[in-house]
Amino acid sequence: MRRDGKTPILGQSRAMETLRAMLRAIASSASTALISGESGTGKELIAQALHDQSPRANGPFVPLNCGAIPRELIESELFGHRKGAFTGAVTNRVGRIELANGGTLFLDEIGDLPLDMQVKLLRVLQERRILPVGAPSEEAVDVRIVAATHKDLEEEVRAGRFREDLYYRINVMSLELPPLRKRDGDIVLLTRVFLGRDWTISEDALRAIEAYHWPGNVRQLKNAVDRAQILANNNHITIDDLPLEVADHAEPLLTHATPVQTPAGSATTAFSAPTPVPRTTGVFTGEASALSAAVSVSPRLEDLEKAHIVDILRQQNGNKARAARVLGIHRRKLYRLLERHGIHDERPAV
Ligand SMILES: Nc1ncnc2c1ncn2[C@@H]1O[C@H](COP(=O)(O)OP(=O)(O)OP(=O)(O)O)[C@@H](O)[C@H]1O
Ligand SMILES: [Mg+2]
Known part of the structure; x- marks a missing residue:
C-alpha cells in the first residue's frame, strides 16, 4: 500500500511492462475497455489504475460485480428506481450508472450479466442515457465503462450466453492480463515485496515458489506468503511454511538436473x-x-x-x-x- 492508499502494480517482466504501456494509452482514451485474465491476475487493480490515470480521475470510480448480485436486483442496482416503482421501492434510489457520472463504472464479471440486462446496457452505451425504473423520462449520463471478465467472452458469444453486439461495444480497447506463471521473474519479485523488510526465505522455499504454476495467480501468491509468515519462526520462511501443493515443487532443478x-x-x-x-x-x-x-x-x-x-x-x-x-x-x-x-x-x- 502506498501513502495515497493505492496498491502499486508490481512486476518488471516484459509482459508487465507491455501491460503498463497499454494501460497508459488506454487510460487517456475515453473508450470502453475490457480487461480479461485468469482469477487473481489483478483485473480490479488494473481497472482502478485505468481510472486513476484517466482524465476522469477526479470523478468517481464505481464498481459493480455483476456476478454477485441477484438477477432481480441488477436492474435497479444499475439504473436506480423511483419511489413506488415496485413493491419495496420506498424511496428513490440512485443507480450505479448515475453514481458513476463524470467518472468510471467498473462492471466486474460482465460475463455474468443476464441477457436482458445486456440489452439494456447496450442501449446505455449507444445512447448515453438511462431510464431509472419507474422514472417518467430518460436522463443523460457521462460515464466511461470498464468491464472485466475471467471468462472467454468470444466463447460465451458462440454459446449464445453473451450478446455479440455488446461484446463488440465493450471490447473497443482490450487488456489481457498474463497469468503470473508467464511473467518472467515476477514471482520472485512479488514474493520479496509481499514478504517485506526483515524477512528472509530459504533458497529451496523460493525455488519451490518460483516453480509452482500459481493457478490463482497474484492473489494466491499473496495468501501463501501471508500464511507462511504466520507459520514461520524468526522471520525466516522455510519450505515447511509453504502450502503443500507449493512445497511439492521444491528443488526439481537441483535434484534432477544434469550438472x-x-x-x-x-x-x-x-x-x-x-x-x-x-x-x-x-x-x-x-x-x-x-x-x-x-x-x-x-x-x-x-x-x-x-x-x-x-x-x-x-x-x-x-x-x-x-x-x-x-x-x-x-x-x-x-x-x-x-x-x-x-x-x-x-x-x-x-
Ligand atoms: N501486479 C500486482 N502487483 C501487486 N499486487 C497485485 C498485482 N496484481 C494483483 N495484485 C493483488 O492481488 C489480489 C488480486 O487482485 P485483483 O482482485 O485485482 O484480481 P482479479 O483479477 O480481479 O481477481 P478475480 O478474478 O478473482 O476477481 C489483490 O490483493 C491485488 O492487490
Ligand atoms: Mg476481481
Whole structure:
C-alpha cells in the first residue's frame, strides 16, 4: 500500500511492462475497455489504475460485480428506481450508472450479466442515457465503462450466453492480463515485496515458489506468503511454511538436473554451498547455445546476485566490511544477503 492508499502494480517482466504501456494509452482514451485474465491476475487493480490515470480521475470510480448480485436486483442496482416503482421501492434510489457520472463504472464479471440486462446496457452505451425504473423520462449520463471478465467472452458469444453486439461495444480497447506463471521473474519479485523488510526465505522455499504454476495467480501468491509468515519462526520462511501443493515443487532443478559445465571464469564454479545450476542468460549469449541444450531455464537475478557477492568476497579475502563497501551496501545488509543466499565462508580457494 502506498501513502495515497493505492496498491502499486508490481512486476518488471516484459509482459508487465507491455501491460503498463497499454494501460497508459488506454487510460487517456475515453473508450470502453475490457480487461480479461485468469482469477487473481489483478483485473480490479488494473481497472482502478485505468481510472486513476484517466482524465476522469477526479470523478468517481464505481464498481459493480455483476456476478454477485441477484438477477432481480441488477436492474435497479444499475439504473436506480423511483419511489413506488415496485413493491419495496420506498424511496428513490440512485443507480450505479448515475453514481458513476463524470467518472468510471467498473462492471466486474460482465460475463455474468443476464441477457436482458445486456440489452439494456447496450442501449446505455449507444445512447448515453438511462431510464431509472419507474422514472417518467430518460436522463443523460457521462460515464466511461470498464468491464472485466475471467471468462472467454468470444466463447460465451458462440454459446449464445453473451450478446455479440455488446461484446463488440465493450471490447473497443482490450487488456489481457498474463497469468503470473508467464511473467518472467515476477514471482520472485512479488514474493520479496509481499514478504517485506526483515524477512528472509530459504533458497529451496523460493525455488519451490518460483516453480509452482500459481493457478490463482497474484492473489494466491499473496495468501501463501501471508500464511507462511504466520507459520514461520524468526522471520525466516522455510519450505515447511509453504502450502503443500507449493512445497511439492521444491528443488526439481537441483535434484534432477544434469550438472553442466560452467563457462570459464564464471563465478558460479566457485560456490561451496549447494551449487545452483547456472542458467542460460541473455547476457551470456556466447555460451547460451551450448548451455541451453542441457538447461532450459531462464536466468535468475537471485543466482547472479549470489555469484557476484561470492566474487567480491573472494577478491576481498573474505573481509566482509571491505566487501560491503565495494558492493555499496551497509554491512548489516551484506550479512542478511549472506544468510539469504546460504553463503558461509568465502575465502579464496588456494
Ligand atoms: N501486479 C500486482 N502487483 C501487486 N499486487 C497485485 C498485482 N496484481 C494483483 N495484485 C493483488 O492481488 C489480489 C488480486 O487482485 P485483483 O482482485 O485485482 O484480481 P482479479 O483479477 O480481479 O481477481 P478475480 O478474478 O478473482 O476477481 C489483490 O490483493 C491485488 O492487490
Ligand atoms: Mg476481481
